[in-house]
Amino acid sequence: xxxxxxxxxxxxxxxxxxxxxxxxxxxxxxxxxxxxxxxxxxxxxxxxxxxxxxxxxxxxxxxxxxxxxxxxxxxxxxxxxxxxxxxxxxxxxxxxxxxxxxxxxxxxxxxxxxxxxxxxxxxxxxxxxxxxxxxxxxxxxxxxxxxxxxxxxxxxxxxxxxxxxxxxxxxxxxxxxxxxxxxxxxxxxxxxxxxxxxxxxxxxxxxxxxxxxxxxxxxxxxxxxxxxxxxxxxxxxxxxxxxxxxxxxxxxxxxxxxxxxxxxxxxxxxxxxxxxxxxxxxxxxxxxxxxxxxxxxxxxxxxxxxxxxxxxxxxxxxxxxxxxxxxxxxxxxxxxxxxxxxxxxxxxxxxxxxxxxxxxxxxxxxxxxxxxxxxxxxxxxxxxxxxxxxxxxxxxxx
Amino acid sequence: xxxxxxxxxxxxxxxxxxxxxxxxxxxxxxxxxxxxxxxxxxxxxxxxxxxxxxxxxxxxxxxxxxxxxxxxxxxxxxxxxxxxxxxxxxxxxxxxxxxxxxxxxxxxxxxxxxxxxxxxxxxxxxxxxxxxxxxxxxxxxxxxxxxxxxxxxxxxxxxxxxxxxxxxxxxxxxxxxxxxxxxxxxxxxxxxxxxxxxxxxxxxxxxxxxxxxxxxxxxxxxxxxxxxxxxxxxxxxxxxxxxxxxxxxxxxxxxxxxxxxxxxxxxxxxxxxxxxxxxxxxxxxxxxxxxxxxxxxxxxxxxxxxxxxxxxxxxxxxxxxxxxxxxxxxxxxxxxxxxxxxxxxxxxxxxxxxxxxxxxxxxxxxxxxxxxxxxxxxxxxxxxxxxxxxxxxxxxxxxxxxxxxxxxxxxxxxxxxxxxxxxxxxxxxxxxxxxxxxxxxxxxxxxxxxxxxxxxxxxxxxxxxxxxxxxxxxxxxxxxxxxxxxxxxx
Ligand code: SF4
Ligand SMILES: [Zn+2]
Numbered sequence: 001x002x003x004x005x006x007x008x009x010x011x012x013x014x015x016x017x018x019x020x021x022x023x024x025x026x027x028x029x030x031x032x033x034x035x036x037x038x039x040x041x042x043x044x045x046x047x048x049x050x051x052x053x054x055x056x057x058x059x060x061x062x063x064x065x066x067x068x069x070x071x072x073x074x075x076x077x078x079x080x081x082x083x084x085x086x087x088x089x090x091x092x093x094x095x096x097x098x099x100x101x102x103x104x105x106x107x108x109x110x111x112x113x114x115x116x117x118x119x120x121x122x123x124x125x126x127x128x129x130x131x132x133x134x135x136x137x138x139x140x141x142x143x144x145x146x147x148x149x150x151x152x153x154x155x156x157x158x159x160x161x162x163x164x165x166x167x168x169x170x171x172x173x174x175x176x177x178x179x180x181x182x183x184x185x186x187x188x189x190x191x192x193x194x195x196x197x198x199x200x201x202x203x204x205x206x207x208x209x210x211x212x213x214x215x216x217x218x219x220x221x222x223x224x225x226x227x228x229x230x231x232x233x234x235x236x237x238x239x240x241x242x243x244x245x246x247x248x249x250x251x252x253x254x255x256x257x258x259x260x261x262x263x264x265x266x267x268x269x270x271x272x273x274x275x276x277x278x279x280x281x282x283x284x285x286x287x288x289x290x291x292x293x294x295x296x297x298x299x300x301x302x303x304x305x306x307x308x309x310x311x312x313x314x315x316x317x318x319x320x321x322x323x324x325x326x327x328x329x330x331x332x333x334x335x336x337x338x339x340x341x342x343x344x345x346x347x348x349x350x351x352x353x354x355x356x357x358x359x360x361x362x363x364x365x366x367x368x369x370x371x372x373x374x375x376x377x378x379x380x381x382x383x384x385x386x387x388x389x390x391x392x393x394x395x396x397x398x
Numbered sequence: 399x400x401x402x403x404x405x406x407x408x409x410x411x412x413x414x415x416x417x418x419x420x421x422x423x424x425x426x427x428x429x430x431x432x433x434x435x436x437x438x439x440x441x442x443x444x445x446x447x448x449x450x451x452x453x454x455x456x457x458x459x460x461x462x463x464x465x466x467x468x469x470x471x472x473x474x475x476x477x478x479x480x481x482x483x484x485x486x487x488x489x490x491x492x493x494x495x496x497x498x499x500x501x502x503x504x505x506x507x508x509x510x511x512x513x514x515x516x517x518x519x520x521x522x523x524x525x526x527x528x529x530x531x532x533x534x535x536x537x538x539x540x541x542x543x544x545x546x547x548x549x550x551x552x553x554x555x556x557x558x559x560x561x562x563x564x565x566x567x568x569x570x571x572x573x574x575x576x577x578x579x580x581x582x583x584x585x586x587x588x589x590x591x592x593x594x595x596x597x598x599x600x601x602x603x604x605x606x607x608x609x610x611x612x613x614x615x616x617x618x619x620x621x622x623x624x625x626x627x628x629x630x631x632x633x634x635x636x637x638x639x640x641x642x643x644x645x646x647x648x649x650x651x652x653x654x655x656x657x658x659x660x661x662x663x664x665x666x667x668x669x670x671x672x673x674x675x676x677x678x679x680x681x682x683x684x685x686x687x688x689x690x691x692x693x694x695x696x697x698x699x700x701x702x703x704x705x706x707x708x709x710x711x712x713x714x715x716x717x718x719x720x721x722x723x724x725x726x727x728x729x730x731x732x733x734x735x736x737x738x739x740x741x742x743x744x745x746x747x748x749x750x751x752x753x754x755x756x757x758x759x760x761x762x763x764x765x766x767x768x769x770x771x772x773x774x775x776x777x778x779x780x781x782x783x784x785x786x787x788x789x790x791x792x793x794x795x796x797x798x799x800x801x802x803x804x805x806x807x808x809x810x811x812x813x814x815x816x817x818x819x820x821x822x823x824x825x826x827x828x829x830x831x832x833x834x835x836x837x838x839x840x841x842x843x844x845x846x847x848x849x850x851x852x853x854x855x856x857x858x859x860x861x862x863x864x865x866x867x868x869x870x871x872x873x874x875x876x877x878x879x880x881x882x883x884x885x886x887x888x
Pocket of ligand 1 (some may be wrong): 769842
């Protein structure tokens with residue numbers, strides 16, 4: 001077993017981690033490639049130090065700088081920011097943001113109103129499935145709908161996932177563009193005071209929503225069992241999702257009498273709904289997609305859209321250590337999200353201490369994660385080289 | 399831009415080249431005018447166009463009419479006619495390529511006035527944004543009323559050559575097109591393929607099929623592509639105009655005129671305040687003078703000692719607008735937040751934002767408090783408490799809240815009914831009456847206006863009729879649609 005996480009000993013371990021485990025070389029290449037045509041040194045990095053001192057507008061020109069900086073400052077948190085028109089430390093307030101990866105941040109705390117297994121900072125295998133679904137849906141949309149290719153998925157270190165899109169088109173997108181993509185992907189809207197957060201109308205369902213629903217369907221029953229969305233004490237919040245009062249009271253009377261598990265209740269609900277629609281053809285407009293709406297409310301990714309819309313939001317770097325958990329922000333393949341086990345994620349302790357039982361396993365996992373990162377960076381470098389070549393060709397024409 | 403303003407009047411020659419200059423009602427304003435005009439005409443044209451844009455702004459932002467809906471078009475045309483702006487009414491009613499003298503004259507005025515306003519509206523980010531939004535509404539409106547042949551001429555004149563996708567390609571994705579394009583009868587529509595970022599408005603609203611980075615749009619959605627291009631064009635040129643401003647700054651009268659144009663109508667933006675409100679009074683003042691959106695945020699902050707980003711922004715700017723100083727503001731947020739976090743964390747993560755709201759960090763802009771329209775149309779997500787409660791609360795929640803404040807049954811159900819019918823600002827006006835126990839019937843379009851009006855009443859600067867009982871009847875609800883929300887009542 002790994003010992004309790006302790007923030008104080010981080011300062012002792014981090015220098016070794018940065019020197020031996022952190023993939024400095026490939027990290028710099030990823031940053032450089034994602035900054036071009038601006039030089040690497042125009043990219044902002046920020047550090048949070050042991051005593052919570054927050055350093056912004058740092059930058060590096062090559063790997064050696066990074067190494068020195070990491071050793072000198074030993075950041076407890078390492079964030080990556082935007083690319084500016086000049087060295088960020090020089091320009092400060094006058095520097096203009098030129099580009100930035102398109103990023104997504106999905107955090108389990110935004111699922112607190114629906115997940116029943118954990119709350120706030122906690123996460124377990126059951127609620128991790130929300131992340132698996134989120135990853136699959138967003139990944140597919142980015143690839144199929146928007147044609148993006150360089151998509152990096154990163155475990156946030158505690159209870160969420162981040163996504164970095166490095167395609168040139170994505171990096172140079174302006175804020176309205178980012179906003180439009182965020183809104184396109186965001187189906188759950190409404191605040192603390194609104195129970196029903198999904199409204200699909202009564203027209204055709206957009207292809208992207210259909211596709212998302214197909215993905216959700218693969219997991220829905222499992223989630224229903226894990227989370228018991230319709231358990232007796234949760235039933236009221238479920239009923240609030242039904243906008244038609246007559247249907248609602250029918251469902252209420254029947255389900256209140258039923259025993260757990262939720263799966264049975266759910267199937268009964270579907271029966272009642274279908275009968276109700278058959279008998280009341282006229283009210284169907286309002287509840288045409290009720291089943292779909294409920295599924296989406298329970299399973300669809302809950303994006304923090306402000307992170308995506310903002311151009312220069314700083315986001316935790318891949319392979320940095322989460323200061324609160326000691327876990328490595330490992331990179332993973334979207335197709336593999338479901339195999340990612342929270343306690344198999346390497347921690348700074350398990351990596352640096354070969355006496356702990358997990359050491360071997362975690363080292364292997366770390367290597368695998370670095371390899372995935374490498375492959376992505378190689379592919380990105382290739383595309384970037386091709387783009388430059390074709391840019392050079394077109395500019396010759398003029 | 400190259401304006402020569404003459405002091406003496408000269409007749410504009412009706413020359414033959416007008417046809418070359420102005421072949422079509424709808425222009426993309428690529429080339430600035432070069433003719434000489436009198437200062438008098440300069441001023442008239444400028445004011446007339448400000449009025450035109452103002453009409454649009456009233457229609458969309460104050461009345462909440464959907465752009466290009468029937469009510470919208472009707473309102474705009476009537477308003478323009480009422481102001482005697484016949485040539486603009488004509489240009490907005492239909493876009494064609496007629497060649498009468500009146501046609502040319504209207505297009506000429508349109509052209510010159512547009513460029514004058516570029517000079518007037520290029521000075522600040524805020525002005526630029528307002529101007530671009532209005533000009534885009536105008537453009538979209540005029541594009542929408544353009545008919546068959548005129549459309550073709552327009553495309554040809556502006557070298558817009560896009561090719562449609564082949565039948566085979568269309569058939570491959572036909573199922574997706576049917577699902578994802580919001581029109582019926584897709585079968586006989588021709589589709590174009592453009593990059594997704596050319597039609598961001600359609601992407602945002604999920605009203606277009608996307609595949610591999612391309613958006614598939616039918617002809618009638620082409621306006622999205624054009625509007626996006628037009629927006630970029632305007633944005634760049636306003637930035638350029640701003641650089642060249644100094645060239646015309648030598649003519650003092652011109653400068654005054656340009657600077658005064660927007661103020662000539664826009665009124666208060668609540669980014670400046672006079673009185674100082676001490677934070678110690680916020681608890682009591684929030685029940686007496688805050689609109690519900692702000693009262694709710696205040697309560698939430700007191701209960702949870704925290705607000706999410708959107709709430710901090712909405713409430714923080716409002717507080718600034720009613721006269722809470724930066725120092726007080728910092729103290730106010732700090733005192734709440736440190737009940738659940740270290741002082742250090744607050745200073746690092748949140749103090750910046752407070753100073754930012756006051757224009758002391760980041761881009762250092764003096765941000766204006768949000769208007770109702772902005773708040774009503776804002777996005778609220780899980781955990782958020784901002785937005786407009788009449789729009790962003792479930793009926794039951796709203797009802798309980800109001801009952802909890804001790805309002806009578808009648809008042810509560812009136813307000814809830816109005817919210818259900820999406821008359822959010824009118825519901826807010828009822829709430830205003832309820833907390834002042836009066837019948838003011840105020841048209842509300844800004845939380846800070848709500849606050850100021852309330853303060854006037856409380857300080858006795860404004861006399862109001864105390865409420866007569868039993869007045870709340872159905873007829874009030876019905877006549878409310880006819881209420882004028884154009885200007886705050888003074
Ligand atoms: S109508 Fe305006 S002032 Fe009233 S609650 Fe809504 S946003 Fe606030
Ligand atoms: Zn859990």
